[in-house]
Amino acid sequence: MSSPTFDATERWRLILGRAADAEGAVALRGRAAGMDAVLELLYDAERRGGLGRSSPRLHRWLGDIRRYFPTPVVQLLQRDALERLGLMQLLMEPELLEAVEPDVHLAATLLSLQQAMPEQTRHTARLVVQRVAAELERRLGQSLREAVERVMRRSGRSRRPRPRDIDWHRTIYRNLRYYRPEQQTVIAQRRYGFARRGKALRHVILAIDQSGSMADSLVYAAVFGAVLASVRSLRTSLFVFDTKVADLSDRLHDPVEVLFGAQLGGGTDIAQALAYAETLVQAPQETIAVLISDLCEGGPAVEMLKKAHALQRWGVRLIVLLALSDEGAPAYDRQNAAALAALDVPVFACTPHHFPELMAAAIARQDLRHWRGGY
Secondary structure, eight states: OOOOOOOHHHHHHHHHOGGGGTTOOSOOOHHHHHHHHHHHHHHTHHHHOTTTTOHHHHHHHHHHHHHHSOHHHHHHHHHHHHHHHOOTHHHHOHHHHTTSOOOHHHHHHHHHTGGGSOHHHHHHHHHHHHHHHHHHIIIIIHHHHHHHHHHHHHHTEESSOOGGGBOHHHHHHHTGGGEETTTTEEOOSSOOEETTTTSOOEEEEEEEEOSGGGHHHHHHHHHHHHHHHTOTTEEEEEEEESSSEEEOGGGTTOHHHHHHHOOOOSOOOHHHHHHHHHHHOSOGGGEEEEEEOOOOOSSOHHHHHHHHHHHHHHTOEEEEEEEESSSSSOOOOHHHHHHHHHTTOOEEEEOGGGHHHHHHHHHTTOOOTTOOSBO
């Protein structure tokens, strides 16, 4: 959607609202007048009554903001409507929910409220979350799959491959100097291929804090978990936790199933989560455990640190992501983060667009302690 052209006076009038121009000195017309009307309903709600609880009026407003504003602004206005006006019927009435522009924040809100929804609305909410997950996988899934498969091919190469595991493209390229013109062929002095083809070379464990503050991270992690599970040379496990652990690995075929298997909210027991991760490990040197948490531990921090140290000492590659979202630097427990970093556990926040790069670096066993792919 192209941005409309307004002069400076019109822009300030739109920003400040009708109250700043009580005498009507600035006459807004056409598109500017329409934009002003929908903004006034939201941001002058306390003074003028706003959208109220009239579903037809709210439905029209949802359509109007999509007509006047690009998608990122629409999503922002929707979130402001929920926060400023308490429009919970937006999440409880299917006909309104269908009019909403889906985004990660809305998906996270729907997931946190799923138990309070009527059955009919829960079905509509599931469709909205499904749209969000499909869009995330379309935008981010291929880059993650390609990054992981590329580094797996590199780590799984062999110079004495079995015939069915020969990488013919690389073998021919590396032996071109042995080309025999008289025979019109390349003599392969050395063969290149893949070791243990078809077997899991790495095990990725995603441990996701399902406290309310981690809702956006959960949405991204579920999609990434499903993508990783589709890579044949990886074994992927995923579980969510608060004060209990719920293993959702058997749902990784569908990220929506993972998301609706989570119960956002509740306390946090990271030590217990790390203890459960330990039970999943079969080959420590080939295991990467990614803990996604703001580290606001509900129990004794010393127990969490003991479990983290035990995993590290065992040979597991432990990584802590303080957030997996686009929201900027997150809030987190700095003392716990510093204590984990002192154990040589990489601790940082990561944007979704950098997650493929992170996983590739982890699989390649690169030093991540000073990784700068996050915020």
